[in-house]
Each structure stands twice: as C-alpha cells, then as structure tokens.
Amino acid sequence: MxxxxxxxxxxxxxxxxxxxAHDRIKPYxxxxxxxxxxxxxxxxxADLYFKCENFQKAGAFKxxxxxxxxxxxxxxxxxxxxxxxxxxNHALSLSYAAGxxxxxxxxxxxxxxxxxxxxxxxxxxxxxxxxxxxxSAREAxxxxxxxxxxxxxxxxxxxxxxxxxxxxxxxxLHEEVGELDAIVAPIGGGGMIxxxxxxMSNLSPSTAIYAAEPANAxxxxxxxxxxxxxxDDAPQTIADGLKVSLRPRTWHFVSNFVSDVLxxxxxxxxxxxxxxxQRMKIVIEPSCAVPLAVILNNPDVxxxxxxxxxxxxxxxxxxxxxxxxxxx
Amino acid sequence: MxxxxxxxxxxxxxxxxxxxAHDRIKPYxxxxxxxxxxxxxxxxxADLYFKCENFQKAGAFKxxxxxxxxxxxxxxxxxxxxxxxxxxNHALSLSYAAGxxxxxxxxxxxxxxxxxxxxxxxxxxxxxxxxxxxxSAREAxxxxxxxxxxxxxxxxxxxxxxxxxxxxxxxxLHEEVGELDAIVAPIGGGGMIxxxxxxMSNLSPSTAIYAAEPANAxxxxxxxxxxxxxxDDAPQTIADGLKVSLRPRTWHFVSNFVSDVLxxxxxxxxxxxxxxxQRMKIVIEPSCAVPLAVILNNPDVxxxxxxxxxxxxxxxxxxxxxxxxxxx
Numbered sequence: 001m002x003x004x005x006x007x008x009x010x011x012x013x014x015x016x017x018x019x020x021a022h023d024r025i026k027p028y029x030x031x032x033x034x035x036x037x038x039x040x041x042x043x044x045x046a047d048l049y050f051k052c053e054n055f056q057k058a059g060a061f062k063x064x065x066x067x068x069x070x071x072x073x074x075x076x077x078x079x080x081x082x083x084x085x086x087x088x089n090h091a092l093s094l095s096y097a098a099g100x101x102x103x104x105x106x107x108x109x110x111x112x113x114x115x116x117x118x119x120x121x122x123x124x125x126x127x128x129x130x131x132x133x134x135x136s137a138r139e140a141x142x143x144x145x146x147x148x149x150x151x152x153x154x155x156x157x158x159x160x161x162x163x164x165x166x167x168x169x170x171x172x173l174h175e176e177v178g179e180l181d182a183i184v185a186p187i188g189g190g191g192m193i194x195x196x197x198x199x200m201s202n203l204s205p206s207t208a209i210y211a212a213e214p215a216n217a218x219x220x221x222x223x224x225x226x227x228x229x230x231x232d233d234a235p236q237t238i239a240d241g242l243k244v245s246l247r248p249r250t251w252h253f254v255s256n257f258v259s260d261v262l263x264x265x266x267x268x269x270x271x272x273x274x275x276x277x278q279r280m281k282i283v284i285e286p287s288c289a290v291p292l293a294v295i296l297n298n299p300d301v302x303x304x305x306x307x308x309x310x311x312x313x314x315x316x317x318x319x320x321x322x323x324x325x326x327x328x
Numbered sequence: 329m330x331x332x333x334x335x336x337x338x339x340x341x342x343x344x345x346x347x348x349a350h351d352r353i354k355p356y357x358x359x360x361x362x363x364x365x366x367x368x369x370x371x372x373x374a375d376l377y378f379k380c381e382n383f384q385k386a387g388a389f390k391x392x393x394x395x396x397x398x399x400x401x402x403x404x405x406x407x408x409x410x411x412x413x414x415x416x417n418h419a420l421s422l423s424y425a426a427g428x429x430x431x432x433x434x435x436x437x438x439x440x441x442x443x444x445x446x447x448x449x450x451x452x453x454x455x456x457x458x459x460x461x462x463x464s465a466r467e468a469x470x471x472x473x474x475x476x477x478x479x480x481x482x483x484x485x486x487x488x489x490x491x492x493x494x495x496x497x498x499x500x501l502h503e504e505v506g507e508l509d510a511i512v513a514p515i516g517g518g519g520m521i522x523x524x525x526x527x528m529s530n531l532s533p534s535t536a537i538y539a540a541e542p543a544n545a546x547x548x549x550x551x552x553x554x555x556x557x558x559x560d561d562a563p564q565t566i567a568d569g570l571k572v573s574l575r576p577r578t579w580h581f582v583s584n585f586v587s588d589v590l591x592x593x594x595x596x597x598x599x600x601x602x603x604x605x606q607r608m609k610i611v612i613e614p615s616c617a618v619p620l621a622v623i624l625n626n627p628d629v630x631x632x633x634x635x636x637x638x639x640x641x642x643x644x645x646x647x648x649x650x651x652x653x654x655x656x
Contacts, residue, residue: 033361035383054609055363274646279380281611281642314609318602324647 012252015202017164017193021121022171025067028100029168032056034176041281044295045303048181051173054284054314058096058124059190060089061169061312062156068165070097078103080150085138087113088158088241091315095126100169104153108142110134116317157191158247166195173308174199180207181305184291187211187220187261188242190250194305195281196310208259210301211293214239215263217269220246224254238322240268241287241312262301264293270322272296276311286322288312338576343530345492346523348498353395356428357496360384362504367607372623373631375507379501382612382642386424386452388417389497389520389640390484396493397482398425404432408478413466415441416569417641418484423454423463434479436470438462444645476592486575494523501636502527508535508632512619514640515539515548516570518578524638534594535636536587538629540622542567542597548574549558549589553580566650569615569640590629592621598650600624604639615648616640 027216053061081104084094091107105126109118110133116307118128146153149274155161155267170183183200187193193211200207215236221248231245244311252262260321264272269296273289276282288311295302295309363378381389382507388643409432411487412422421434426433433454437446446456459469474481482490497520498511511528515521521539528535541548545563551574559573572583582589592600604610616639623630623637 034420059609277611278646281387282608283605283611318606318649321646321649321652324649324652 010248010252011160011166011226012249013160013167013198017160018167018171018199020198021064021068021161021164022168024071025064025165025168028058028067028071028097029230030055031172033280034173035280037280040275040292044283045299047306048295048309049064049177049307050280050309050311051169052282052311053169054244054282054288054311056313058089058092059313059315060093061166062089062093063096063163063308064168065157065159065191065195066090066093067097067100067163067169069159070094070101070103071151072151072161077152080152081105081152082287083108083145083149083151084154084156085109085142087117088156088157089315090123091117091121092315093141094154095121095124097301104151106145106149108138108145110138110270118205151279156244157189157194160249162191163194163198163249163253166192167198168195169290169310170196170308172232173310174203177306177308179306180210180308182210182259182302183308183310184210184212184295185310186242186287186290187229187254188217188287189215190220190246190254192310192312194250194253197253201257209257211254211258211261212290213261213263214242214269214290215265217243218263219260220254221263223251224258226256238269238289239287241285242290247250262294262298264290264297265270268297269292274323282311283314283316284311285313330393338580339488340577341488341495341526342494343526345488346495346499346527348540349492350496351393351564352399353392353493353496355390356395356399356425357385357391358383359447359500363608363610364551365608368466368603368620371628374623375634376437376623377501377505377635378608378637378639380639381497382610382616382639384641386420386618387415387641387643388421389494389638390417390421390432392425392496393485393487393490393493393519393523394418394421395425395428396482397487397489398429398431399538400489401480401488405480408480409433409563410482411436411470411473411479412484413437413470417643419445419449420452420643421451421453422482423449426579427453431639432479434473434477436466436473438466449513455568459597476598485517485522486577487600488577490519491522491526491577491581491633495519495526496523496636498501498524498527499531501638502531505634505636507532507634507637510536510538510630511636511638512538512623513566513638514570514615514618515541515543515582516615517572518548518574518582521586521649522581525581530583537585537605538622539582539586539589540618541589542570542592542618543591543593546572546591548582549591551579552586555583564596567615567618568612570618590626592618596621596625602651610639611642611644612639613641613644
C-alpha cells in the first residue's frame, strides 16, 4: 500500500454517497445477475462469482456513474445538459441517462472514431461533436462547448459522482453473495476499481482488491509500484476500454486500498474472452476478460478463495472477434 | 388442431411424470434464469420472457430429459449403462448425466461427424462409437450395442422420460413469470415442444403454444397442415438441431396441443441470432434464434402479448459464426 497523495481540496466520495447513488439510480439501471461456472471453478480452483454488468443498461457498468451524475443535477443545471469526451461505453451511458431524464447529452469524439460508435451514441439520443484526433483539439472543443452552453462536464472516471455510481456494483455483489476473500476488476482510468475500493473498504475491509491490467497498457501497474501516477503514451491493447491513465481521484483509491495490480498478455486476454463465451455463454468485451486472465495466471493468489469478478461490459463488434483470423 | 392418431399402446407421459422428473433431476441441472430485453420488447411490441437454457448444464435443455432417463433407471439397469445416437446436444447431455450417476454412456456417431463434437462427448465422459454415415449403419450399430451390453437406449426425443424431462423447462418458466399468452419454442424432433405442451396443457390451457421452424426444414409445418407425420429428406438449414423429424410420441403432442407452426428463412435466423448476441449479450445457437425470428416476422400474432421464449442452447463453434463472411 502506498502513501496517499490526495490533494487536500479534492472531494473524495464517501460510503453515504454510494448509498445515495444507489437510491438515485435504481429506477434506471438493472440489478445485474451474478453467474457462476462449475467449469471455471474447477479450472481455477477458486469459487468465482461473476457480476454481469454486460447485461447492464447500455451494455456496461458505466451507466451507474453516468446516471448518478445526470440524476443528481438540480433541475436548473439539468436544463443546460451534460457533456463528455469518450468514444466508448461512457459516451453511450451518458447519452442513455440524459435521455431518461429528458435532457441533452453532447459527446466530443475524434472524427476518426468508428462510424458504428458515433451511430451508437446517436441511437441513445446523444449528439456527437467531431474534433481533430488530438488531445488538445478534444479538450479545446469540450471547453468551448461547456462555456457556450453551460453543460455539466461528466468526466468518464475522475468525477466523484461517477465513482460513487460505479461503487453500487460491488454493493449489489456483496448483498447477493456475502463475504468474499477477493474482488478482481479491470483497471483503465480506475473508475470501477475506485468504486470497488470505496464500497469494500466500508463493508468488508478484509476483502482483498486486485486490479487487472493488460501488460501492454501497464501504467496503473507502474504507478502502483512507483507510488505516483505514471501516464501511458498511446498504449496498444485489444482491451480498448483500458487504455486511459489514472487521475487524482482514482489514484487516491488505488494507492490506499488496492492489494496489487496483476498483469496479463494480449493472448491471455483473447483466451480468457473465448473461454468465457464458450463456457459461460455470455458476450463480454476484451476489457472484462482481463480479470479472468489474471486469475488463471495467478493460481497461487486465488485458489481456494471466494472471488468476485466484475464483468464490466458486453459491447463488442461482432464482425471483429479477436480469435478469428483476419477478422481483427 | 388435428385429430390425434396416437397408437393405443404408446405410453404418453402425464403431468405427474413431469413433477416426478423435476424432483429427480433438480440436483443435476440449473434452474436457468429468465431474461428480458427492453430493446427487443420495443422492437416486437410484445413482453418477451427468455428462458435461458443456453446457461444449462452441458449447454442445453437436453440435459433435463437425459437426466430424467438416467436417474430413473433401477440400480440393476443402470449398471448396464445408456446408449444413444446423436451428434448434438443430446449426446453431450446423456454423457453428462451418466457421468453424474457414475455409469457408462455410449454414443453412436457417424465417422464424418466433426472431431470437436466427438471430443466434446468424450470431455463429458461418454464413449464414441463411429459408424458409416448412413441411417442403416447407425441403427445397426446401436441395435448390436444394446443387444450385446444391455444398455438402455435413450432416444433423443421419442421417449416418454425425455419428454417429461424437457417439460420441466416450462414448469420453471411458469413458476417464475406466471401466466403467459403464448410460448414459442423451436421444433425439430419435437421433444421440447412436446414437453411444453405437456406442462402448459395442465397448468395453463389458455396459453397458446407456437412451434418455430426453419422454412428449409419445414417437415413439422407440413405434417401439422396435413394431419400426419411427413418426414424430411436431408434438409439443409443453419439450425442444425432442427433437421430431424417428428415421431409418434412427439406427434401426439404437436397434433393435439400446438396452436400453429410458424416458419422463417435462413437469413431471418442469422439476423435474430446476431440481434440476440448484440442486444442480450448471450451466446445462443442458430436453432434457438428461430423463435425470435418468427416473433419478428409475425407481429400480428405476438404484439401486445406476454410471450415466453425458450432459448434452447448455446453450443456454438466460435470459429464459424454465420454472419461473418467466409467463416461458415
């Protein structure tokens, strides 16, 4: 465990925020099922409890945090809408939540993002603003948008409302399966893992929390070992939800509450993804195969334990499946 | 409804047999979840309740009937094992059930069957006997096997124990979701649809039962319209679980209790399969996309109704997905 370097003026969400978030978002989210697999239990020697956020509204856990932000706005603020930058599940989720509240969501996306992702955001009622494919262009457009419209910026993970929302996932898991020895969740920017830390440090401090990360995008691993945030420069991994880097709010939780960051290779991710589809008969994204991959390559850590596994989402391009030659 | 032509000496299972079957097989099967999709409800105008037997042990509902047959054997009969001919889910299911009871299962399969299917049977502990790829060779080998070993022949569907076992699926569905206006299940040999008729004609006679069939393998449709069994000669359909023809026990239920047989094209099956993977995030076989396909192409029959849909199985070759060019 590393020393916290939380800036003194940064609001860190509390467990009360998690309970409030759960009450606030319940009408708009699914209480997703927890699945088990006797095959995977035999293979790993552990009792695995898969919290299936791939069945969540908009196809991923991100709808928890996005809904908490959207439905926590005052009526007056809400009239000016919400905005974000994302080409992934947060964009879909914010569009979904805004649609349920009847307000506008605007998503800044690089013009080079796949047409299918833009169409998916529009399908949930969001507006897409296209920018040049650079960080500076994206931030400039978002800043201009917020200044012009007064829209509320909902960051994909470095936002206390988002972290409190994601924390409701492990709250439901704990309610359903009781005490766990460990929970494993993927780590990208750290929103889900921070929410998991927030809930479990209050409900069950003895539960070890493991962050699972692709070796090809190991910025959280290196940050954890170094004791400060290290950002990756354009990592390449099939787990495209995990390319982003930690930020101060998520670093607070990672540095204080995570037991370890465990890595896996790209091939291990593909193998774990295919195994999950074949054996559990569920559609999961590459990003959420990362926890099973690290459980499989760390039997000494997990065998004999009751382990919660967060399946973060199921939004997959069915025409590009990584185990099929020539499809990727 | 057609006149019954049930031979007078054929035992037809009763609802008491279904209740006994459920008690008998409960320790060996999953009570599978019922999923809903607001997207598919909006698309069809119906309230759809998907009974997810793709999550069942051995990956399909067939384990219900196979387990009922295996665990209903006397200890003395059981020592001689069980046998069947099948290259599909019944072979896996019988092997699984026999393994749980600790007895031998032998499966006669054409030598031309895919290696993966033979390996899957062996993976569940079954023995594979390979025969020439003809009906006469298969029957000769099975007859010889049964005479030599005294193994109990468990037909994939024309068996009262199997039908009573499959009937436990709609028993659970009815327990979980209550009264339904209709249930739709795929029809091949008719085991699942017969079980559905058996349960619902007792529990809820007003529930309409629809059999869903590929137009390319429409022997049940033609039988239903003609009032007698018509067999197909080697039909070609992607729904490979639905190529077989009705037999007297299943014809009894189809002719007496099915409201209609509804057809769909191969492309409609592929589209419904892909839609289910994309929107429900579950892995289903082509055969069990057939019900959703007929619901989509018969809005006049289903709109405004509460409809149960049996998702029969999830055993798919992940390297041959029908919507991907060049993969089939």
